[in-house]
Amino acid sequence: MPIQLFDSLERKLKSLAPSHTDGVFRFYNCGPTVYAPAHIGNFRTFVVNDVLRRLLELEFGADKVKHVRNLTDVDDRTIGQTQKEKRPLAEITKKWTDKFHADSDALNCLRPHVEPTATGHIREQVDMIEVLIENGNAYRAPDGSVYFKIASFPEYGALSRIKERELKVTNSAFDADHKDDIGDFALWKAYKPEEDGDVQWPGPRTAAAGRPGWHIECSAMIKKHLGETIDLHTGGVDLLFPHHENEIAQSQCCNGTTFARHWYHSEHLLVDGTTMSKSKGNYYTLSDLVEKGYSPMAVRYALLMGHPRKQLNFTLESMHAAESALGTLRKAWARFATTASATANKPLAAQDSAPVSRLDRVIDALRDDLNTPAALGGLFTAMNEISDGTATFADSVAFGRALSILGIDLSEKQNFSIPMEIFALAEKRWAAKQAKDFAAADTLRKELATAGWSMLDSKTDYKLEPLKKA
RNA sequence: GGCGCGGUAGCCAAGUGGUAAGGCCGAGCUCUGCAAAAGCUCUAUGCGCCGGUUCAAUUCCGGCCCGCGCCUCCA
Known part of the structure; x- marks a missing residue:
């Protein structure tokens, strides 16, 4: 059974397979903006992608998967933060990049193979913008900014079905006030001394100095690190429009080839039944939850309790449930690991097939559109079967493997000290x-x-x- | 207004045209000075409401009610 994932563009389940002759599966996951701590909603996406990464490695081989995830280290929000704190951009983004890495590690997320930054790829972005200008897909605005002309790309809107939407025309949508069309988006933003501090780079030919728009970074970094056509592009649903729509437009107009063969979007994490926001005070970071006494592993578990393509309502009650479930798994595994060792001397062949297949339901659930709740259910079902004292060595191995695909680390980490x-x-x-x-x-x-x-x-x-x- | 998603036991949640995985909580039992822990057992004749199709629907179709997200800050 191949790995099947829902494709947001074609709106159906499709099998995953590498398309390049080297057999390497190329996938890109839109990463965080490093201007503040990532919240657990952000981490839902990264944890889901981590399970996907592990599953892909199981499927194609650990050396046949290339996972790239960017760090957005220059944009409105990061620059806004430098103004607020009166500190250099690099200092702020370094601080939050480190925090992001620490949190990701605590959540047992594998590091991507390449983690490119926007500021590290200014040249590549400028190059792409220049091609787009030459091709007539982009134009210089009076202030020296550069915009992408969506009218030049007939397929614009295919991913988000924007043509079926009514663009809500508001003043803020016209913020740039230099666009020819409301749907056009910035590729390059001209330097504004009162807002941008010392953040600026030489722009594309004919354009002013300034900084890249948000969308172009992903197109440029993907081209550099994964090539013109990638096998899978993922992110949170909120990126579907306009971010991913714009990436398609930029990349396909620049490269003239299919950009991503498959699009996958994970749904939002809600808190108390509504979307997270600072103003509502329902904004959790990993540290918030650790401070309350929950383990990072329980956070990971809680994030996997819902189907990735369904909104998941996060509550402290679900954290408690996750922590308890993890405890149950930990104790059960310890228990049958000892009984398994008693059978470890028997020939593997004699105990292999049936027990291993008991755990296959976990992997199969994952292969089926990354159904993490079903996988977790399968894990417990298998656990209950094995816990009757008949656990074999093969069971133990298979159980450990199922856990590792889910990225669940059952080792006990004492995150407190006793006064x-x-x-x-x-x-x-x-x-x-x-x-x-x-x-x-x-x-x-x-x-x-x-x-x-x-x-x-x-x-x-x-x-x-x-x-x-x- | 437009686009999309969802409503399954106290809570979370998977799933299927043929009669409901799993987790949490709770209860009972064993164990125990107490409290836990651990083990075992139990917990939806029903899957938002109303129609329809069918031998059979929670699962398909239609209508309705309710909730949520997005519509250029956003994982």
Whole structure:
């Protein structure tokens, strides 16, 4: 069964396969703008793409997948941030790039093979813009900016069906006030001293100095790192229009070939039933959730609980469910891993086929349009079957493989430290318990709870855990 | 107004023309000084509403109600 993914352009499921003779599957995922911490809605897309990357590597081979994801490090928002903070652009984008990497790592997302930046590809962008001007697809505006002329590209709107839409004409849509047509978009923005600080580069021939428009960076970086035709282009739905529509226009007019053979868009993450925004105060970053006591792995799990092409409503309750589910998996795996080791000496062939196929339902669910909730369900179904004490070595291997495709790391990472006074209280309680002074032990347990800690006894030992914050 | 998506148990969620995966929560049992943990067991005669097609619909068709997203900041 090949990997099938919904194609946003043709609006149907299509099989994925490399088209280049080298057999390398080329895919590009639109990355973050590094002017602030990425929120978990952003990470939904990146986690989904990470599962896709892992699945592709399983399918085509680890060395037969080339994954490129950009960093937008110059645009209205990054520049706006430099003005707000009165700091150099590079300093701000470095800070948030580092944070993005740290969060991605914590979420167990594989780094893309190439992570190009917009500022690192000014030359490539200018080159493309010049070709577009020469081809008559772009024009210089009076202020020295350059715009793409959508009327010059008949297929414009195929992806987003923009021709069937009514463009809402507002004043802000005409912000640039130099466009010939409301649908035209900026390829190059002329330098504005009062807004842009010291951010500017020499522009395309005939244009003013300034900076690239947002859309052109992806077209230029894709051309450089993946070629003129790529096998898959992904991103969040919000990028479908205008960003991806514009990329198609730019690239196809410049290169004269099909830009992306397949388009895939993941849906929005909602919070409390509505889209995330700072003004609504429903804006979570990874750090926010870690601060509340949730593990990054639980965040990843929570982001995979919904089908990637369906809106997913994120709540703290779902975080709790994710954390619990992860705990169940962790304990079950530990349990049957030990029973599996007992069978490890048996010949593999004798125990291979059936058990491995039990876990195939996880991979199969993923192959079927990246159905992550079904994959997670399959994981538990298999787990329940294996947990009856009959787990074999092959089960254990297959289970581990299924987990790794989902990028779920079950190793326990203690992300808290125990303050000395808490440890002292716990020791005191343990001593009281050993002395069978249960009244004192209970009082101490309450004290620990008040301080935000829970003490878990076993026969010979105890464990301290912080209570979850609301 | 235009484009699109969704409504399945307390919550999340998959799925199929032939009678509902899975997770969380909850309950019961075992275990246990307490509290947990762990293990086992249980939890939708029904899939927004109304019609239609069909031997059979949650699954197809039509209408309606409700929710959400997008329409040039946006993963």
